[in-house]
Amino acid sequence: MRQLKSAWRRHPVVLTAFLLACAVFVFFAVRMTFAALYWADPARQNQTLEGWMTPGYVARSWDVPRETVLTWLGDAAPTGGRKTLAQIAQDTGVPLAQIIDQLHDALSAQKPPE
């Protein structure tokens, strides 16, 4: 304790910086623990479809062949280059929610939840 008081008197800046760094360390450690617990839940593992995903990403996420996902998209399937689901929605005029539901139904039928 005496050392701490002496340190505070003689080197306040270094001590404060040190304590701050320790606090930041603890902050990230706690945050990481919460994140790990949150994501460990297997229910979260099968990602819900989002607009930023591409058909290829969806395929890998749900472990189905890419061609299958493209088939499910039907007319909306992108012809060339990579497109996100949001872009596909924009290009075809089909609402994103509809595309997502369509894909989700097809995926769930293929892989029933355990």
Place this chain on the structure above:
Amino acid sequence: MIDTILSLVPVYGGYIVALATFLSCLALPIPSSLIMLTAGAFVASGDLGAVSTAGLAFAGAVAGDHVGYAIGRRGAGLLHRLGPKPRAMIGKARGLLDRHGGAAVFLSRWLFSPLGPYVNLVTGAAPMPWLRFALWDALGEGVWVALYLGLGYAFGSQIEAVAELAANFSGILAAGAVALGLGLWLRALLRADHRKRGRRRI
């Protein structure tokens, strides 16, 4: 916010990755790790080319680091205007850099990546010989690109999870390194105080 970033990667591909890595090496608050992980995931999903993405990411990061170094080099002139005590500190820092500078540059590319941009400025100001900086920088960034693209590739189906964990882990390491450094410095200062007090009693 994260969704916007995640959608930029497949839309603009390797170029947004290069831009992100470049800007983040200049201490701008760009979530480059998240972007790299996402890019890795999109390489796995077949939407991005592995070699082109890695190459662009590497080029952006190295370019950013060299700009940081150059800025440090330019700013070094200002250091001469400081008083004797700061200059003594700078002399000590230079000594440290001479002995461990390569490791500092290398490790701050990927292990303590939040500290990277500041290491760029300090090594430029010291100055560390450019070639030495360039070598360790290239090696370190190579590890960083491989590590983050690799993680994104491996965990491509859980990008948000990996991104969050990686960001927190990165914070833990960087804060830990700073805390350790400051702790050791504090201990050295207290020891020096103790010695001075001892001498006075005699």
